[in-house]
Amino acid sequence: MKNEGLDNMNIESGRLLIEFRGVTKIYGEGHSSMEALRGIDIRVDEGEFVAIMGPSGSGKSTCMNILGCLDTPTAGTYMFTDVEVGRLNRDQRALLRRHYQGFVFQGYNLLNRTSALENVELPLIYRGAPAGERRIRALEALETVGLKGWESHTPGELSGGEQQRVAIARAIVTGPAVLLADEPTGNLDTARSREIMELLASLNYNRGITIIMVTHETDMAAYAKRIIRFRDGLIASDEQNGRNR
Numbered sequence: 001m002k003n004e005g006l007d008n009m010n011i012e013s014g015r016l017l018i019e020f021r022g023v024t025k026i027y028g029e030g031h032s033s034m035e036a037l038r039g040i041d042i043r044v045d046e047g048e049f050v051a052i053m054g055p056s057g058s059g060k061s062t063c064m065n066i067l068g069c070l071d072t073p074t075a076g077t078y079m080f081t082d083v084e085v086g087r088l089n090r091d092q093r094a095l096l097r098r099h100y101q102g103f104v105f106q107g108y109n110l111l112n113r114t115s116a117l118e119n120v121e122l123p124l125i126y127r128g129a130p131a132g133e134r135r136i137r138a139l140e141a142l143e144t145v146g147l148k149g150w151e152s153h154t155p156g157e158l159s160g161g162e163q164q165r166v167a168i169a170r171a172i173v174t175g176p177a178v179l180l181a182d183e184p185t186g187n188l189d190t191a192r193s194r195e196i197m198e199l200l201a202s203l204n205y206n207r208g209i210t211i212i213m214v215t216h217e218t219d220m221a222a223y224a225k226r227i228i229r230f231r232d233g234l235i236a237s238d239e240q241n242g243r244n245r
Helices: 060-067 090-100 116-126 131-144 160-172 190-207
Strands: 016-027 034-045 049-053 075-080 101-105 178-182 210-214 226-231 234-240
Touching: 016 060, 034 060, 034 075, 034 210, 034 234, 049 060, 049 190, 060 178, 060 210, 090 101, 101 160, 116 131, 116 160, 131 160, 160 178, 160 190, 178 190, 190 210
Parallel strands: 049 210, 049 226, 101 178, 178 210
Antiparallel strands: 016 034, 016 075, 226 234
């Protein structure tokens, strides 16, 4: 199929990567409708590390779903580099996710009976990469997250922190333009949470990977360079994090 705008997408360090212009999201109709986002504007440049915070129902999860092309705005514009995401059909949005976005979830979402190496290879299988290339890139990704030598272990043989490292390796193995992390430390204790945040901060600082992370934990948000706080479907604040300047 023809993927107008996607095939020629050019990602350069420091340039505009993501932009919301007046994005609104309404669920339901009439008296039962609920405005989850109320015309928000966001700009994220290549190489940023952004934490999104806010109480339950503030709109942060809806924002993340739209960013990850899992939902679409009711009104407003979502630009991914120079592509207007709202003009893409479902298959094209799936291709954007597959080729330009990596995902890390609170629950890891690993295949239980599959080795760490095979879990990390999955996104490359979906992209049609040859077996030899898949193995090389998956091994490199596991080494990057500190799991060299653990390639044959299944999730049941790994700790929660190690499982999340496998999930991060899977998310970065394709070389995505942006890593979207949804409560990546939500199932971990304090020590493991800090290890995961240090890993994410290292990927951002040393490899220039753009990261957008939803979290409710102030200590975890402190690792980001910028913190956006949501309240009642609006952006309450958008500030650089002084600790990481």
